[in-house]
Amino acid sequence: xxxxxxxxxxxxxxxxxxxxxxxxxxxxxxxxxxxxxxxxxxxxxxxxxxxxxxxxxxxxxxxxxxxxxxxxxxxxxxxxxxxxxxxxxxxxxxxxxxxxxxxxxxxxxxxxxxxxxxxxxxxxxxxxxxxxxxxxxxx
Numbered sequence: 001x002x003x004x005x006x007x008x009x010x011x012x013x014x015x016x017x018x019x020x021x022x023x024x025x026x027x028x029x030x031x032x033x034x035x036x037x038x039x040x041x042x043x044x045x046x047x048x049x050x051x052x053x054x055x056x057x058x059x060x061x062x063x064x065x066x067x068x069x070x071x072x073x074x075x076x077x078x079x080x081x082x083x084x085x086x087x088x089x090x091x092x093x094x095x096x097x098x099x100x101x102x103x104x105x106x107x108x109x110x111x112x113x114x115x116x117x118x119x120x121x122x123x124x125x126x127x128x129x130x131x132x133x134x135x136x137x138x139x
Contacts, residue, residue, distance in 0.1 A: 003027060004105045007036070011093035019095065026105055028113060030063040031084075062092070064113035070106050 004026040009019040010033065023034040035058050066087045073081040079095045082103040086092070096102045 001027060003109055004102070006100060006102070007096075008033075008102055009095045011095075024102070026102075026109055028109060030061050030065075030067070030113075031106060033060040033062065034058070062086070064110045065117070067110055070103055070110060072103050 002025050006024060008022055008024045010022050012018050012020055021036050023036050025032040062084060068085045068087050071083045073083055075098060078097055080098045080103060081095045084092045
């Protein structure tokens with residue numbers, strides 16, 4: 001389910017480090033980066049045919065489970081520049097118009113995701129403790 005959709009510019013990894021437009025879909029699980037020429041990913045699998053392999057291969061998902069932080073680097077001119085730092089140390093640079101607030105939206109969703117994971121972990125630990133502490137019936 002999309003929380004926010006729109007265009008973001010991502011700095012390429014190559015030598016020239018050009019800014020490339022990407023269609024982005026922010027979900028509760030992460031950020032999807034779609035080359036602007038490609039159609040959006042299907043929302044309901046049963047209604048639409050699966051994506052062609054080359055399109056699916058070009059869609060990048062930055063999953064919150066692999067994301068460490070979103071660092072706001074600077075506001076310059078009409079742009080805000082920010083970096084998504086992945087768990088393995090990879091840094092991905094983005095920019096967008098200041099009023100779009102992508103960095104704040106991504107940060108908020110990431111925090112909510114991490115909170116949900118923490119709550120699930122606590123519940124799971126409590127259930128294990130209750131199971132271990134429960135008397136094991138008559139022998």
